[in-house]
Amino acid sequence: MEKQGEAQVWRIWVNAEERVVSFHREPGFQMMEFRNWEYFQAAIDQYTQQRYRYQ
Secondary structure, X not given: OOOOOXXXXXXXXXXXOOOEEEOOOOOOOEEEEEXXXXXXXXXXXXXXXXXXXXX
16 A cells, blocks of 8 residues: 555565575565566566566
8 A cells, every 4th residue: 555655665685596586685685676566566477487486
């Protein structure tokens, strides 16, 4: 839900070498930040198609 005056932000952390996506901050992972739900969902779909593991 979006609060008035504040934009919603979705974040994931990605480790491309180990093919892992995390929904929590992880050392050594690259953070990706999305301000649009559709872009966030498209990234999740892309990592799923590439058989990344989620944690």
